[in-house]
Amino acid sequence: MMSGSPGSRWTVLLPVKPFALGKSRLGSWAGAARRDIARAVFLDTMDAILHTPEVCRLIVVTADPEAHALAAGAGAEGIHEASVGGLNAAARLGAAAAADHGTGVRTDPVAVVAADLPALKPRELASVLAEAGRRPRAVLADHRGHGSTILTAQDPSFLLPGFEGASRARHAANGAYEIAHSGVPGARLDIDVPGDLTLAAALGLGTHTAAVQANLPQ
Numbered sequence: 001m002m003s004g005s006p007g008s009r010w011t012v013l014l015p016v017k018p019f020a021l022g023k024s025r026l027g028s029w030a031g032a033a034r035r036d037i038a039r040a041v042f043l044d045t046m047d048a049i050l051h052t053p054e055v056c057r058l059i060v061v062t063a064d065p066e067a068h069a070l071a072a073g074a075g076a077e078g079i080h081e082a083s084v085g086g087l088n089a090a091a092r093l094g095a096a097a098a099a100d101h102g103t104g105v106r107t108d109p110v111a112v113v114a115a116d117l118p119a120l121k122p123r124e125l126a127s128v129l130a131e132a133g134r135r136p137r138a139v140l141a142d143h144r145g146h147g148s149t150i151l152t153a154q155d156p157s158f159l160l161p162g163f164e165g166a167s168r169a170r171h172a173a174n175g176a177y178e179i180a181h182s183g184v185p186g187a188r189l190d191i192d193v194p195g196d197l198t199l200a201a202a203l204g205l206g207t208h209t210a211a212v213q214a215n216l217p218q
Contacts, residue, residue: 010129010154011057011108012049013097014076015090016042016115020063023116029194039079041116041191042067046074048120048186049113052151054129056108059097061090091151091161099156109133111152112161114142118209119186119200125150128187131179139176141168143188143199151189159196 018023023030030037049058060071063081071078079088079097081112091112098110111129113120130140132152137160140150148167153159162170172178186203189196197213205213 001200003072009108011059011110011201012055013059013061013091013094013098013110013112014042014049014115015048015061015087015094016064016067018062019066020064021084023130023187024097025192028175030216031214037191037197037209038116038165039066039070040206040212041118043208044118045069045113045115045120046071046076047206047208048116048117048122048125049078050074052122052125052129054126059094060079061094062085075106085096087163088161090099091163092161093161095153095161100125107156109152109154110156110159112159112163114149114163114190116191117189118197118206119203120191120206121186121204124184124187125182127181128179131181133176135152135177137176138179139168139171140179140181140187142190144146147190149190150179178217 019038058076059080068078138152
């Protein structure tokens with residue numbers, strides 16, 4: 001887990017909304033369990049990242065004290081957002097921290113990963129990072145082909161996050177190479193609507209989301 005071996009060279013940025021505000025589109029279906037879902041998918045995404053050998057540093061960016069505590073307990077770094085400014089603002093805050101080593105040496109490449117990928121597997125993230133490592137900037141589209149789940153940059157200063165809405169086209173328009181890898185379904189499957197959880201369950205959920213999903217409406 002984040003061993004820092006020669007092959008472990010990526011810094012991953014994991015922006016996460018306060019759990020009470022996350023997964024709003026699941027509200028009418030999940031009810032009070034919506035917060036539990038937001039927390040669980042974050043934990044499973046973080047766990048997959050931490051078990052990816054190519055990742056040497058994980059920075060969680062959030063205004064949620066509980067998310068900070070969970071990140072610290074797992075061995076990740078935490079950056080506090082003074083206010084909830086959205087995914088792009090959080091990604092820029094994390095990228096600035098990733099670039100600021102104070103040594104003047106070249107920084108590691110960075111990847112922003114969506115915090116709601118409960119079926120993500122370490123081998124999938126490793127595969128995405130391997131392909132992204134050959135490009136100055138790269139993006140992985142979500143399973144609908146409209147949004148983005150992973151954005152990478154060799155230089156944190158040129159990450160240029162454009163998440164939310166039609167982010168696939170936005171990232172492509174500002175020069176990000178689109179990763180066409182078809183063998184990483186868990187890396188593409190972010191959770192927005194109830195059917196997404198069903199799809200993710202078919203791929204294999206992480207333990208936290210599986211425990212919550214067992215008590216949700218079927």
